[in-house]
Amino acid sequence: YSGHVRVYEWDETGWSQRGGDIDGASAGDMSGSAVSLSSDGSVLAIGAPNNDDNGDDSGHVRVYEACISTCEISAIAVSNLSSCTPGTDTYTADVTVSFQSVPATGTLELSGSGSASVSVGDLDSPTSHVFTGVEMPADGEAIDLSVTFTDATSCVFTESNAGTAPVSCQNCLSENTLQITTIQSAPPLVLDENGEWFTVYNPTDSVVDLNGYTILDDGTDSHSITTSLLLPAGGSITLGNNADTLTNGGVHIDYAYGSDITLDDEEDEIVLVCSGTEVARAAYSGGLFAGCTNPTVALGADGTVSITPAQVEDGTMALDGLAGLWLDVTDFDCSNQGQDNPVELTVVDTDGDTSTCMANVSVIDNMAPTAVCADVTIALDSAGTALLVADSLDGGSTDNCATSFTYEASQVAFSCDDLGEQSVTLTVSDGSPDAESGNCTATVTVVDDAAPVAECQDAAVQLDAAGMATLSPEAVNNGSYDNCTPAPGLVLEVSQDQFDCGDLGQQTVSLFVSDGSPNSGSGS
Known part of the structure; x- marks a missing residue:
């Protein structure tokens, strides 16, 4: 009998075999006659007393070490954040993962805001590893990262706020925020390959950098803008295939996309995309494209204003000639101010084909109120x-x-x-x-209709040889005051200023204080 050994593990509910059978090397070895297992179950010694490898029945001992797939991750730290990269709208950072133990095999994988991986054998040290230059989206949000060892069970560590990402430098707008207002697919003076162009309008209150945006159509044409291209707030820029005014028909081009975009004379579309969002789209057919601008109109004295199609139309392309144009909304009042008021312009060419475009009419009130005063x-x-x-x-x-x-x-x-x-x-x-x-x-x-405040004090007078005495107002004044008139300017009077022998004893006298206006106060 060669013999064999099986190792079992108790999981609180039952026994399960750990690993496979460990058989003896040769028939008759009696492998497993003696075994020894370490306390953590990771090292196993198996004796085979009758093994003949070193002579008849010389015996041998084989020692096995289990590959225990356990780990303990303690921290994720982010450092060395770069600034946002225009075009990709991303940044890079170093991510340090700290751990106490690692499995013997597998890989360490980083996921979440950024991703990276490294095999266990290539870790920087037994306790940490640094993923350098991990690319992450510049969204200004909390950096959310998770790490795991693939060959370990339930070995995942998550840090939902490892720092804050730089804010976006892409300036991606929401769907259909920008407007393609003019298309020239058939330049009248030069060849198409020298003079095609279109105009983009920005109706928002902020400058938009088109760096990182893509121009394309529903076919295969595509061009990525990889330099700073500023679209002014409330303004327009022109993009074309040729910026040389000597050869493009004299048109000022703010950005040249070369031969990447080709406009069909009769039917095509232009789409401006940022990170998968169609920020602007315009299509035309039959050589007819309605071009719109966004006018600003002021309310009149009666609080109303009307507009004409000519105030909205701008840059219409009509290869067969323009026959007419009209608006779906022409009248506005005070309720329309302070908001974008959408109107639809319809143009018709001499063949009866029609095209429409949307414009936003800004209604303002620049009339000052008529101020009327009351005394x-x-x-x-x-x-x-x-x-x-x-x-x-x-x-x-x-x-x-x-x-x-x-x-x-x-x-x-x-x-x-x-x-x-x-x-x-x-x-x-x-x-x-x-x-x-x-x-x-x-x-x-x-x-000033506030009366002075009269303050009095008791006084004594001495009769003279004739039995007479005179009382001055100042003798009974004890600091009378007024809101406007200073004390020396107050007029003082007493109700009785002459006394004789018939007044011997105490007499009640009133003090009257006046500030020179009809106001007066009194006290006694």
Whole structure:
């Protein structure tokens, strides 16, 4: 009997064989007559007493070490982040993976925001490995990474916020944000290969860099823009196959795509793509393409405005001649301001073919409100001050659109120095960013109707030899004051200033204080 050994593992519910049978080397070896297993089950010694390899029944011992597929990953760290790369809209970073133990075989794989892999035999060290220059998307979001050893069971470590990616430098817009407003597929003065071009319009409020965008059609034409190409906010640029004005018919070309894009005279399409999103698309057939621009119109005094097709049409291509054009919407009012108002332009050529394009009409209100002022009177308080509420000066201001206004007065704080009539300018705004403010002048009359405060003190007078005495107001004044008039300017009077023998003893006397205006105060 050669003999054999089997190793089993208990999994809390039952026994399962670990690995395959380990048979004796030769018949009669009696392999397995003696065995020894390490405490962690990773090393096994098997004795075969009758093995003849070193002489009859000399015996031998074979020692086996199991390839235990376990690991322990402790951390993922990101460093050396590069800046965003235009065109690819990506950046690179070094990713350091730290671990306490690794399996004997397999690979270490990185996934998530970036991907990379390395075989276990090529790890930098038994405790860490650095993936250098891992490419990741520049999206400004948290860097989410996971690592795993492929030959280990349940050995995955995830770091959902290993850092923050640089923001995008691609400026990818949403679908159909940009507009292809003009196409010239059949230049009248030069050959097609020298003079084809089209115009792209940016209706947004931000400059767009077309670096990394792709021009293509529904066929095989394709051209990637790999340099900075700025499309102004609210502006247009022209792209063509030839930028030389001496040979392209005198057209200014902002960017030349060469022979990568060829426009058919009669029927074709132009698509502008960024990271898989069609940012702009235009198609034409029968040599007819409706070209649109996005006009800005101002509301009139009655709060309305009308437009004509000529204000929207721009760059229409009609190889057979243009017969007519019309709009689906022509009238606008105050409710249309501050938003994009889509209109559709339809053009028809002499053959009866039609083409349409969409435009956004910007409606603004640049008329200032008609400011009407009302005169007001305000009174100073006990501290000698007064505050004016600006809208109290409004005497019925009007506007072509607005029914409510914001008000600003040239002076709102008044003091004793402003007593009397003051001229104040009222500024009336209707909230429109395109309109100036209206102004009018009001008379603000500042009055002081606060009475002085009379403060009294007791006094004594001595009758003279004739039995008479005179009391001065100052003798009973104990610091009377006023909001505007200083103490020396106050007029003091007492209710009784002459006394005789009939007044011996205590007498009640009133002190009257006046500030020179109709205001007065008293005390006793």
